[in-house]
Amino acid sequence: MSSPLAPFVPPAPVPRTRPPSRFEIIRTVMRNPLELWGEPSFRLQWMKVKFFNERTLIANHPGLVRHVLVDNARNYKMAVIRQLILRPILRDGLLTAEGETWRRSRKAMAPVFTPRHAQGFAEKMLAQSRAFTIRYEVAAANSEVRDIAVDMTELTFDILSATLFSGQVAGSEAEFAGDIERLLSTMGRVDPMDLLKAPSFVPRLRRVLGRKVLAKFRNIVKQTMADRQLLIRTNPDAVPEDFLTLLIRQQGPDGLTLDEIEDNIITFIGAGHETTARALGWTLYCLANSPSDRQKVETEIDHVLAHEPDPVKWLEMMPWTRAAFEEAMRLYPPAPSINRAAIADDRWEDGEGETVTIEAGTTVLVMPWTLHRHTKLWDQPNAYIPSRFLPENRGKIDRYQYLPFGVGPRICIGATFALQEAVIALGVLMSRYRFDCVAETNPWPVQKLTTQPEGGLPMRINRR
Template identity: 65%
Template structure:
């Protein structure tokens, strides 16, 4: 008789059973787009629908996703809605650039984020995680309560600053998490004017107040650039050969413009660490509600650290830690939507012979949020079951049913960096401490640019 407990089901919206009215769509998108989706989005391989008179193809079939994002990726550009949301923040940064600008930026940054180069950051990630762990030393005299969502934003920013900018970002860590939160709250949400495809000059009421926080981030970028350029001129032999220097050395007619460099720096400072931070916070929450998972992770962490393994080896030597993080990204994908639009008429034929016509201009919506919880592709899709991602089970997953980092030419350039960072941070913190629920820990996932916990994630820290 199987007496093992049922796996934990973390909070998430229940699929709608009745289609929303137009007014309900606007209200829901303003409040939380994750609450918009109905049962068909979690049960059908694709849905051909209209969204405010814009034909939209909602795609869940992994083979069709592969076709759009990989096999015929050149026919699909970022959708207009996505550009209307993101470009006011990131302009021509890597996440939002198109065409030749994107190609130049991607080519310029690729050497920094190769798996081999990313592994070279492991010792810096370890040192910053160990330094940050000292924040919880007060737990030795009794439990303390922290907002783990805020803490992980601070920690991942410190790691990003140290690894890519040699610790020379012109911003203080204290208060930085609040600035990121304000940026995403003011600027990273869908406005009704975006849904209606109104031109960028039409005011977005939801973004009133966003100019001040954007100015703050632009000032950080400007000061960071000027500080490094001054050092490059005065002490060229002492300048770090990091991401910042690499970008600045590419300025010129055959490389990147100063504005493109600034936009890419803003992308990484303002958003590059945010996806990892959110996934880490959700991981601590899920693990706190799954005692057997936490025990397996702690045993693995203790064994690997006792063996003296170098931090660059931890990603491969800690499969349970990695699996918990990856399963969390399944349930709470850091980037919950991928938006494309067809440039030319296209079509796709499924292995069973069904034809899907994709006319020019049709909006393509690939939702990791619904795909990762889809009844056709996952057993107990709403449950937290990290064993799905253990080495012996990984081959059972279709490459395109799980998209925490996207796929194709625009796959997240920092995927290896993020996985390594997450495993090191989890190992350092879980070796010393336990993070548990409090009476106030009642998170609800909300879509902004990332999947955020509404109201934060208060957790009680105690020494193991």
């Protein structure tokens, strides 16, 4: 826990001081890729390395990040290793699709995630957050300890189901958190065959073990689609105008295929809510260890909820709450790596006489994990300091040094949705309850599909 003078420094791997051997790379990447990065990755603005005989550029300079992901994004495609890991789960969902398939999917979904449309989800987010807190009444009365990581997964699923699917997702939400954990523990992690770039038909042992839970997810999505298609045919007046309906209506020769619709639904059920869930859990954990910041957030929430019933306005009216969430995403970025591969030769100049050449085929790693903790970009980079994200301080943060949602053409389409969801959920939860660490609260950040707390987040819940 932080002292009045020193901010809280949450757990994270200590950067390596010597290069790992090939065996260490394989072992570490399989266990936890976050433990692979060395001290230069947090100090240098860019560095070229050989990774399994593959040219790799690690980009930490905001200008270089902008060049690769924005200014010359057309010259960079998804890296092979990333696709080998994610495509078995998401196939042609928005996170993994490329080319014309990605463009059609992005265009189809854009209307749902405009800021105006996202604001229309606020009341449902509020209702689901309030309904969720009922399960904490008994726990708070008895000062029980619950795994907040699991709880936040269930809460964000409730919100996602209610807002984007009108509560009509097939399957049992009671099993959902466990299924997500099993899916990401098996299907969402690097396999040695990925590092060797073996073709996708070569079996990956861990993913073989995950096929059953993936098949279960696919069946849930198929049933959800079938139920909605039946409703469209038999009772069109009762069809909700939500994300699911919009996607189904995009089916056709010039739109999306049924397989693409299925892939995008599973992307949002599996990955779309997972990122917010993890960030919420890390936020509550960090605030529990930073009492002065938690007090500021609680005071702000109490004031806003007492005077403003409209949740649409909370995001603007709760700068401390938003800052606490954004600082947690800095330290524990939901997507800790962004991987690209150069299609053609490229070069970038930093404006101070330095030039970076990028040969065709080079893998470019933009690592929010290292970028967000870089010693040249952040003051006290390993400390939890929410105030750096207050409106009066944001001007000091370069647009391309903080990438919780990515940037450029492939920026997360649900960023506004996620920020609004997080502030509303935190507002409801923290207005009623206080979450405190216990002796068993010893999370360790592990990179799976997202940055997850190994060991969970057991926390004691008390009524405020």
